[in-house]
Structure formats: structure tokens, C-alpha cells
Amino acid sequence: MIVTVTMNPAIDKTVDIGKFERGDLNRIKRVEIDAGGKGINVSKTIRELGGESIATGFVGGTSGTIIRQVLADLGLRTDFVDVKGETRTNLKVVEETGEVTELNEPGPEVSKEQLKDLLNRLDGYANPDTLFVLAGSIPAGIPTDIYRKITEQVHQKGAKVLLDADGTLFSESLKGKPDMLKPNRSELERHYQMDYRASEQELVAMGEKLFDHGVSMAAISLGQMGAIFLTKEKRYRCPGLRVKAHSTVGAGDALVAAMAYSWDEKLPLETCIRLCMGASAGAVTSIGTKPPHRSLVDELVTQVELLEL
Numbered sequence: 001m002i003v004t005v006t007m008n009p010a011i012d013k014t015v016d017i018g019k020f021e022r023g024d025l026n027r028i029k030r031v032e033i034d035a036g037g038k039g040i041n042v043s044k045t046i047r048e049l050g051g052e053s054i055a056t057g058f059v060g061g062t063s064g065t066i067i068r069q070v071l072a073d074l075g076l077r078t079d080f081v082d083v084k085g086e087t088r089t090n091l092k093v094v095e096e097t098g099e100v101t102e103l104n105e106p107g108p109e110v111s112k113e114q115l116k117d118l119l120n121r122l123d124g125y126a127n128p129d130t131l132f133v134l135a136g137s138i139p140a141g142i143p144t145d146i147y148r149k150i151t152e153q154v155h156q157k158g159a160k161v162l163l164d165a166d167g168t169l170f171s172e173s174l175k176g177k178p179d180m181l182k183p184n185r186s187e188l189e190r191h192y193q194m195d196y197r198a199s200e201q202e203l204v205a206m207g208e209k210l211f212d213h214g215v216s217m218a219a220i221s222l223g224q225m226g227a228i229f230l231t232k233e234k235r236y237r238c239p240g241l242r243v244k245a246h247s248t249v250g251a252g253d254a255l256v257a258a259m260a261y262s263w264d265e266k267l268p269l270e271t272c273i274r275l276c277m278g279a280s281a282g283a284v285t286s287i288g289t290k291p292p293h294r295s296l297v298d299e300l301v302t303q304v305e306l307l308e309l
């Protein structure tokens with residue numbers, strides 16, 4: 001069973017404009033609305049891949065109701081805790097060049113009781129057959145060591161954790177010894193305080209250091225350049241697939257979804273990697289933060305090149 005945790009969901013409003021003019025009037029050509037937030041995107045992609053998950057976290061207000069409804073319409077199982085404020089709306093501005101500017105709101109505050117409620121629910125799902133996907137930012141009221149706490153809590157019941165977090169949240173969460181990680185290049189560089197662009201060798205070295213934190217698999221995503229996949233036994237580099245990109249937002253979530261789905265289905269490492277590459281490349285072709293179609297993923301999977309390092 002896969003349980004995704006989105007502490008800070010969002011309505012994603014993706015707008016297409018020609019060229020973004022700072023300090024001037026910008027006319028929008030197209031608007032796309034999605035129920036988003038990293039864990040929710042992971043759940044949507046798992047569903048598209050043919051798997052099942054339970055999407056959990058906090059939702060509130062009208063946006064929260066919309067998110068619940070959209071996910072129900074998609075046939076997703078959810079178990080959200082209600083909060084008082086309004087779930088955020090995140091704006092993604094996509095220019096003709098493909099450049100994306102993201103404006104993410106902080107999200108509504110979560111009380112101690114609401115957090116306790118969520119932790120109790122997560123505890124109820126934890127067993128050796130459960131993988132928790134902890135992904136994205138946390139709203140006000142939630143301590144930065146929350147992912148560490150959840151990881152320690154569910155580990156006690158034999159469950160596993162896949163983490164996708166940024167900055168301090170990433171560094172704090174590592175202390176809980178998550179089982180799988182999906183940092184991107186800049187998250188790793190920031191964690192290891194590198195003030196220059198790391199080489200491939202340095203990225204691999206940094207990735208392997210994560211094994212000291214108990215990690216058993218790390219996927220280092222490199223945007224259009226592809227990704228590096230590391231386990232204790234094997235190291236692969238996959239060049240990025242050539243696709244017609246619309247918005248890269250959510251590509252990382254699709255990769256995480258494929259990792260989680262592969263774990264649940266007990267797929268071999270190489271099959272998992274191909275799926276990760278196919279799903280993430282497929283996600284950049286979709287408008288907004290919609291998951292890639294399984295048929296497209298299957299087509300892209302055949303193009304994946306695995307270079308053993």
C-alpha cells in the first residue's frame with residue numbers, strides 16, 4: 001500500500017503567456033486548473049500507472065473541497081484532515097520559451113490537534129507493506145522536523161518512507177533515515193553547501209553519502225538532462241528523453257510516483273528506472289500538473305537508455 005502525505009496541497013493555476021513582462025500588464029492565453037501539491041500529484045500519477053494509493057494531508061476551505069471532489073472524480077482514495085484556513089492556490093506562469101515562473105503561497109496554518117489527528121491516521125496505515133511518500137513544503141504550525149518524526153514513527157511498525165523535500169526540511173528529514181530519496185541537483189548541492197555546479201562524479205559522491213543516513217535508493221533528478229539512480233549495489237545514469245515540453249512542473253512528482261509504484265509492485269531496479277524516466281518525461285508534455293497518460297509512458301519507456309556508472 002502507498003500512502004502519500006501532502007502537508008500543503010494546492011490548487012495549481014497554470015497560465016500560458018507569450019513573454020512575461022515584469023512590472024507590466026501580462027495577458028493570459030490559457031488557464032489550466034489542477035488539484036496539486038507534490039504528494040497529490042504522486043497519487044494522481046500512481047493511479048495513471050495502474051496502481052493505488054491513499055492521498056492524505058491537510059485541506060481547507062473552498063479550495064480544499066474542490067481538491068477532495070476532483071480526486072474523488074479521478075477515483076482516488078483520500079483521507080485528509082480538515083483545517084480552518086483556505087488551501088493555497090499556486091500560480092505557474094509558462095512562457096512561450098518553456099520557462100516557468102512559480103508563485104507558491106504559504107498555505108493555511110495547521111493546529112497541534114490537526115497535526116496529531118494526521119499522525120494518528122498515518123500510524124493506522126503503517127505496517128511492513130506500506131510505503132509513505134512524504135513530499136513538498138510544510139505550512140505554518142508544522143515543525144521542520146515533522147518528516148523525521150513521521151519516518152521514525154512509521155519505521156517502528158516496519159513501514160518504509162520515500163522523501164522528496166527541499167532545504168532545511170530535506171536536511172532535517174534525513175536524520176529520520178528515510179529509505180528512498182528523490183533530490184534534484186540543487187537540493188543536493190544546497191544540502192552539501194556547494195557554491196558551484198557539481199559535476200556528475202560529485203553528484204554521485206554526494207548521492208552515495210546519503211547511504212550513511214540509511215537510504216537504500218536515491219534518484220537524483222537533473223531536469224532535461226535526465227537522472228542518476230543509486231542503490232548500494234548499482235549506479236545508473238539516464239540521459240533525459242527528448243519530448244515536446246509544456247510545463248516541467250510536476251515532473252519530479254511523476255518520477256517519485258514511478259519509484260513508489262515500482263516498490264509496491266516489487267519491480268526490478270532496471271524496470272523501475274525505465275518507468276521513472278518515462279513517467280517524468282511524460283509529465284513535462286502534459287498541460288499544468290496533470291499526470292502523463294500510461295500509453296505515453298509505455299512508449300517513452302522503450303526509449304530509456306541506462307548507462308551503468
Ligand SMILES: Nc1ncnc2c1ncn2[C@@H]1O[C@H](COP(=O)(O)OP(=O)(O)OP(=O)(O)O)[C@@H](O)[C@H]1O
Nearest residue numbers: 184221222223224226227249250251252253280281
Ligand atoms: N525538459 C525535459 N525533458 C525531458 N525530461 C524532463 C525535462 N524536465 C524534467 N524531465 C524529467 O523529469 C525528471 C524530474 O525533473 P526535475 O529534475 O526538474 O525534477 P524537480 O526539480 O523535482 O521538479 P518539480 O519539483 O518541478 O517536480 C528528470 O529527471 C527528467 O527525467
Ligand SMILES: O=P(O)(O)OC[C@@]1(O)O[C@H](CO)[C@@H](O)[C@@H]1O
Nearest residue numbers: 010036037038090104136137250
Ligand atoms: O510549495 P511546495 O510544496 O514545495 O510545492 C508545491 C508545488 O509547486 O509542487 C507541485 C509540483 O511539484 C505543484 O503541484 C505544487 O504547486
